[in-house]
Amino acid sequence: xxxxxxxxxxxxxxxxxxxxxxxxxxxxxxxxxxxxxxxxxxxxxxxxxxxxxxxxxxxxxxxxxxxxxxxxxxxxxxxxxxxxxxxxxxxxxxxxxxxxxxxxxxxxxxxxxxxxxxxxxxxxxxxxxxxxxxxxxxxxxxxxxxxxxxxxxxxxxxxxxxxxxxxxxxxxxxxxxxxxxxxxxxxxxxxxxxxxxxxxxxxxxxxxxxxxxxxxxxxxxxxxxxxxxxxxxxxxxx
Numbered sequence: 001x002x003x004x005x006x007x008x009x010x011x012x013x014x015x016x017x018x019x020x021x022x023x024x025x026x027x028x029x030x031x032x033x034x035x036x037x038x039x040x041x042x043x044x045x046x047x048x049x050x051x052x053x054x055x056x057x058x059x060x061x062x063x064x065x066x067x068x069x070x071x072x073x074x075x076x077x078x079x080x081x082x083x084x085x086x087x088x089x090x091x092x093x094x095x096x097x098x099x100x101x102x103x104x105x106x107x108x109x110x111x112x113x114x115x116x117x118x119x120x121x122x123x124x125x126x127x128x129x130x131x132x133x134x135x136x137x138x139x140x141x142x143x144x145x146x147x148x149x150x151x152x153x154x155x156x157x158x159x160x161x162x163x164x165x166x167x168x169x170x171x172x173x174x175x176x177x178x179x180x181x182x183x184x185x186x187x188x189x190x191x192x193x194x195x196x197x198x199x200x201x202x203x204x205x206x207x208x209x210x211x212x213x214x215x216x217x218x219x220x221x222x223x224x225x226x227x228x229x230x231x232x233x234x235x236x237x238x
Contacts, residue, residue, distance in 0.1 A: 029179060030235040034166050035187070038158030038229070041222040042151035044143035047123045050091060051078075051130050052112030052137035060095060060107045067109035070134035077133035078115055081126040087116040112137060120220050128215030145223050152189065152225045159229040160184070167233045176235040187228030 025031045053070045057063035075088065092112035098104060115130075117123050127138060145151045164178070171177050 025182070025234045028236060030174075030176060031182070032167055032170055032233045032235055033230060034163045034170070034233065035228060035230045036159050036162035036166060037190070037226055038155040038160070038162060039224060039226045040152060040155035040158070041224050042145045043120075044145055044220045044223050045118065045120060046144050046146050047117040047120060047140070047220070048114055048142040048144065049117065049123075049127065049138065049140035050112055050114050051127075051135045052092065052110060053134055054108065054110045054136055056098070056103055056106050056108050058106055060097075060109075063107040063109040064095060067111055071111045071113075073133040074130050074135045075113070077129040078126060080129065081117070081122055082119060083115060083117065083126070087118075089114045110137075123220075124215040124218035127218070141218075143220055143223065148225075151223070152227055155225050155227045156186075156229065159227055160231065163229055163231040167231070167235075171233075171235045174235070175238065177238050179234045179236040182232040182234055183230075184232075185230040187230055189225060189227050 051074060053067055053074060055063050055067035055070060057066055078088070090111070091114050092110055094108075094110040096108055098106050098108055115126075117126055123141070131138065167178055
């Protein structure tokens with residue numbers, strides 16, 4: 001007769017390999033998770049400005065005609081600065097009867113376009129030319145960096161280096177050292193965005209005989225990007 005020896009359940013369990021830690025660390029490692037930020041600066045290479053014309057006249061047809069004529073002159077002035085059709089986007093087309101005030105019974109027409117200017121050295125001139133041509137509404141500018149991904153690369157690199165430096169400091173204080181990187185989570189951009197503020201709001205364009213005003217002061221400055229990253233490190237004894 002064959003005799004079978006039955007091992008206790010506890011002994012069998014001890015022979016099984018340990019289940020892996022769901023956090024990704026080994027039994028002789030310590031998990032450390034660090035969050036850090038990085039910043040970068042880039043000079044804007046595109047200015048987005050809303051330019052428009054508002055006209056009041058005695059009839060709807062007259063207000064529309066006068067407003068269209070002025071708007072065509074504004075667009076022609078902008079094209080003189082290299083603005084192409086793809087850089088012009090209509091934002092507002094309006095016509096309404098005035099029912100109050102001294103303009104009661106007259107008609108108000110409006111047309112606004114968003115303009116993308118790529119020659120940052122001539123933004124001020126372009127705005128001045130547009131207002132001289134008849135634009136009496138100016139909003140903006142919104143200054144952007146066209147290749148945002150490239151502009152933020154150095155910020156991400158800085159964020160990771162900051163996380164690693166902090167991890168090294170924690171590990172050294174605890175008598176440990178960084179063994180390996182477990183995960184890197186991109187926390188995206190935070191802050192660094194400022195909504196565009198109105199640059200100018202003007203009344204009806206000055207008479208043609210009046211001398212053209214000097215172009216407004218313009219300085220592109222820099223756009224700041226701040227990104228965040230969270231990195232999980234596995235630490236081990238030195």
